[in-house]
Amino acid sequence: MKQVVLAHALTARPVATDFQLVEAPEPACPAGGVVVAVRHISLDPYVGSRLRGRHMGEAPPVPGRDTIPGAVVGTVVESRAAGIATGALVHAMEGGWAERVALPAGHFRVIAPGAEPLSAHVGVLGMPGLTAWAGIVQLARVGPGDVVLVDAAAGPVGGTVGQIARLKGAARVVGIAGGPEKCALVTGRYGFDACVDYKAEGWQAALDAALAGSPPTVHFENVSTAMATLALTRLAPYGRMVLCGLVDQYHADAPPPGLPAGLIVGKRAQLSGLVVYDFYDRWDAFLAEVQPLVASGQLAFAEDVAHGLAEAPALFERLMEGRHVGKALVTLD
């Protein structure tokens, strides 16, 4: 079978030529586990950080040997797990860029059949969706009357944050994204009230106009300390801020300036750090709430798809540069 590995150890933000498609032995099925034929692979910004050994203390993959990590969905082709037959669909956080992966007991969950496409389980119904739900529902407890601001709004986290906020009764949902194509997705398919292009001249004034005199009561930070600081200046008194992705730090050589504590005090802001790992045990509750919304079309999503493992490195490079639109994934279907 085929898999993708690192061509060499990384010293900077990964680019396509850092990866190599190689032949690998078929994985053996662990006791209590399964072997899965991979169908969709999630490409996520944090993996770029992990490839450099900068993510949660995890060791980077060994070049030439270890599969590039990534969440996957796939079909069970061999099972030593009680009650799980071949043909079952499963999701695993610790999958990889490979045609087949072995998943030990406890490291996957079975996907119940639903109307939505299977690929949604690496996006709006996968870790990105869980992240959005954890932040906006569990931490920020968004509700009627809230004005919600979220950046990286075209992505699967930001886009889901805004849409869930709207479904929970938010009065106004404003996104920040990079470029007109992403902004069109955010206000079009995702239905935000407004989206501001942070790459455009005068965008901070445009943000104020988009907020229409209603300072955000909730901000979901998905990009950087600088963006969080800007959001703090706009935040309503007693506003809630979820700090989640700080993508700009994944490959920075020095830590960025911090958040201004005086502004947190002055705004009486409530900040919450979010690590999605903490919410894995609530995946069922998340799916129970969000899967019907996806199936019915109330919660929209967008995908940026690479076809086949050979295309994965190029899409990953685009993801690292923010040039993807929607959820980046590799399909082997």
Add this chain to the structure above:
Amino acid sequence: MKQVVLAHALTARPVATDFQLVEAPEPACPAGGVVVAVRHISLDPYVGSRLRGRHMGEAPPVPGRDTIPGAVVGTVVESRAAGIATGALVHAMEGGWAERVALPAGHFRVIAPGAEPLSAHVGVLGMPGLTAWAGIVQLARVGPGDVVLVDAAAGPVGGTVGQIARLKGAARVVGIAGGPEKCALVTGRYGFDACVDYKAEGWQAALDAALAGSPPTVHFENVSTAMATLALTRLAPYGRMVLCGLVDQYHADAPPPGLPAGLIVGKRAQLSGLVVYDFYDRWDAFLAEVQPLVASGQLAFAEDVAHGLAEAPALFERLMEGRHVGKALVTLD
């Protein structure tokens, strides 16, 4: 009557010679208000900031004319307020360094008789106590099992934070203060489990020893962004942090480095900005809970007292330098 005014406009942290004791006309009693013979005046760090026009957008007092602001307790000597007779005891946030002050309707509250000394109403039962209660009870919701860290622990806010935490069942209460005299107060009269002298060599190792392997689940920040950042590095996962006083910024010429957002995420920390003004309408609930604790001696406090208006500037200078011990106040009794 006598009052204290600024001798000149301030351009740096105030010192004793910036103040002047002058004669002033007797204040006129406003319709619906009272005139009070001042008995105790609170000296607070934020006033130093306010004197320079750096506090909450409030204009600084005009040199030679405006009374130095400060919370007071005193006895009503003239009343145009319904139901308030001369002889009543009142507390006012907008008092001043003067023998008598006029208080408009709605700008004072009557103090119910209690066993504690009247001066406590500018300290543990005044704004500092309310600040502590708001942060540790209302925002951090401290309870059994919590490990609580607080700096400026010898002061009326920090000392009350730790003692209330203990009374609410905290498993361990650790203070940070400057110098052995303050630390002795914190572990002695206030009964903290430990207090670390941040002016001593190797104090961060001493802090780790004082925490005894139990990372703080709650931190109350009363001093600076740098101290809050240090506390973040020690904070338990999911720890709560109340950001309140940032005294070091009151007179700094440049904003300090900010709080590391990545650490907030990594710790899943919950940060809350606290401005005590927001809790003025809960003063009765605060007093109902805390006054009996003071009266019974369960909640201890310490005072650093200047006798007479002429001594106020020197004590204020010591307060600005952190050389006071306990609640700084001026008594005219």
